[in-house]
Amino acid sequence: MDKALDGIKILDLTQYEAGTSSTQLLAWLGADVIKVEQPGRGDPGRTVMFGSPEKDSAYFLGFNGNKRSITLDLKNDDHRLVFVELVKNADVVAENYAAGVLERLGYDFKALSEINPRIIFSRIKGFGTYGPYSNYKSFDPVAQAAGGAMAGTGEPDGPPMKPGPTIGDSGTGLHSVIGILAALIQRRSTGRGQVVEVAMQDAVVSLSKTSMCGYLETGESPPRRGSKVTGRAGSGVFKCSPGGPDDYVYITALSTRRNIWEGMMKTIDREDLEGSPLFDDPASNAEQINEVIQEWASSVTKHEAMAALGGAGIPCGAVLNASDIFNDQHLKERGMISPINHPQRGEFEVIGCPIKMSDSPVEIKPAPLLGEHNTEVLSEVLGYSNKQIEALSL
Template sequence: MQDQVRQQEIDTATAPAPALKGVKVLDLTQFEAGPSCTEVLAWLGADVVKVEEPTRGEPGRWGMTDRSDADSHYFIYYNLNKRSVTCNLKSEEGKALLRRMIEKADVLIENMAPGTFARLGFDWPRLHAINPRLIFAQVKGFAPESPQANYLSFDMIAQAMGGTMGVNGHPGQPPVRPGPTIGDTGTGMLCAIGILTALYQRMATGRGQHIQIAMRDAMLNYCRTPMSR
C-alpha cells in the first residue's frame, strides 16, 4: 500500500502541467451558457476568476434554489475550479478595478444582455486598447446582424428558434424540447473552442481578438444532420 502511495506521489510530481496553466480568465457570465464555457477552461488548468456583483452574486447562485443559506446546486455544477471576486461595475471604483484586472488577463468573457457591457464602457475597441493581447468572448442569443440581435435568450428559446425542438419528437406531433440544456451548454462548448483557437493563434500574432457566438446559431450547427434529410 505504501509503495502504491509513493508511486502515485511520483506520478503526480512528474505529470505535465495542465494545458492552460498560467492563462488568466475573467468570467463575467451568469446562469449556464457562459459559466459552462469557463468551467471547461478551468478544468483545463486556467485561472478563472468569476467577477460578480457585490450584493448577491450572479443570479445562478440564488435564483435556482429554495435555500437562503447556501449556493444552489445549479450554480455549483457550472462553477467548479473557479475563484470569485465582487465588483460593482456601476461605480467608478468598480470599473477601475475591472480595468486593472483586464490589464493582466488573457481572456474576458461576458453574456450580459445585449449592449450592457458596452454601455458600462467596455466595448471591444476599449478593451483592445487596455490590453492588446486580450481575447474578448461574448455569448448572446442572436448574432449581431440578426433582426433579433437585441433580444434576450435562454436555453428553451435557443432550442426553439435554432431548430432543436423541431427535429425532435414524432412526425405530425408538436416539437419536443430535449432534456439536456444544449442551448446553453452546447453554446458554451463552441465558445470554449473559439477561445482555445484564439489563444493558439495569439502565439503567432501576439494579439488578442473578439469572439462572438450566438445561441441560435449554435443550435443550427447541431441540427445540420436532421435538417439535411
C-alpha cells in the same frame, strides 16, 4: 502536475449557464478563472432551482467549479479601477450579458483592447450582435426553438418538443471554448487579441445538422419521428421490466447480415428463429422482429438488457435517469460523478469533466462562495495591501 492551460487568466463575467459552462471547462483544463460578480447578489444562478441566499444551488455548483470569485460593482469608480487592472493582467474576458449591457458600462472590445491589446473578448448572445434578431433576448428553450432542434423532436402527431439536454446553453458554451482556444493559439503569431462571438441560435443550428440532411436531399423539412428509426429492425426504445417510466433500453441493430441477427436471437434466448425468413430482409420485417425483441425486453431489466446485448457486441444503452447516473459505477470510475466538499453543502456530488487528458488530469474543485477570493485575488494578482483591499469595501 502542470495543467494544459496553466498560466491563462480569464475574467469571467458570465452568468447562468451558456457562459459559465464555457469558463468552467477552461477552469477544469487549468486556466485561472476569476469570476467577477455583483456585490451582495452575485451570479443569479446561485439562487435558481432550489438555491437561496444562504445556500448556493446545485445548478450553480454544477457550472462554476474550479473558479475563484471576487465581487466588483462595475458602476463604482473605485471598483472599475480594479477591473481595469485585472484586464491588464488577463488573457480573456468572457461575458454573456444581454445585448448592450457591457457596452453601456464602457467595456466593449474597443475599450478593453485599449487597456490590453492582447485581450481575447468572448461574448455569447442569444442571436449574435448583428442580423435582424440581434436585439432579441434568448434562453436555452428559445435557442432550441429558433435553432431547429425543437422542430425535429417529438412524436409525428404531436407538437414540437424541447430536447432534455440544454444544448442551447451548454452546447453554445462548448463552441465558445473552441473559439477561445483557437484565438489563444492565433495570438501567438499575431500578438493581438480578438472577439470570439457565439450566438446560441447559431450553435443549435450547428448541432442540428444531421436532422436537417433530409431537407437538403428532398427540399422538405423531415417529420418528427420520436425515438423510432424508420424502416430499421431492432432499432428504437424497448420497454423493460418492471415497467416504470424510465425502464427502457435503446437498441441500434443496424445490420443486414443474417449471422448478426441470429447471434442477437441467441443472446435473447430465441435460437428457435435460426434460419427464419425474417432475416432475409430485416427492413421489410422490422415490425415482427421488433415484437420478438420487445417480448424479451419485457422479461429483463434495462440494466440486464444492456449487459446482455452490449456484451454480445450489439450497440445499446439503458435509459438512465438522474438517479441511475449518480449511482452508475462505470461513470464513477471514469470520474464523471465527482465528490466535493463544499463550505455550505458539505459532502456533495457534481458532474465531472468528460475530457480525459493523460498529461493534464482534472481535479474537480467546488464552486466558490460569493466574493470568497477577494483578498486572495487582489493581493496575489494585483499586489494590493490589506489596507487597500479594506478601503474598497467589496
